[in-house]
Every structure is written in structure tokens, then in C-alpha cells.
Amino acid sequence: MDIIRIILSILLPPVGVFLQVGLGLQFWINILLTLLGYIPGVIHAIWIIARR
Numbered sequence: 001m002d003i004i005r006i007i008l009s010i011l012l013p014p015v016g017v018f019l020q021v022g023l024g025l026q027f028w029i030n031i032l033l034t035l036l037g038y039i040p041g042v043i044h045a046i047w048i049i050a051r052r
Helices: 002-011 013-021 025-036 038-051
Strands: none
Touching: 002 013, 002 038, 013 025, 013 038, 025 038
């Protein structure tokens, strides 16, 4: 399942984070990072998935 989350995180970072943690603080941080720049959102999403 982690492979699917990582692929979704590369395509749409907030979706991967949502599947991992739900509508928590990390999800909203990822949306903010993705709006500020696509690459920071992807890095944050992969970090969240790999950490848990």
C-alpha cells in the first residue's frame, strides 16, 4: 500500500498525505507547501509516508 501512496504523493501530494494521516495538521501543512511550490509538497508527502 505504501507504493500506491508514494505514487499518489508524486502526482498529488495532499492525497498521499490524506491517505496516510487523514485530515490532521500534516495534511494542511502539505496543502500549504504544495501551494507554495510543488516540490516542497512532494518532499513533505514522501517524508510523512516514509516516517510512519
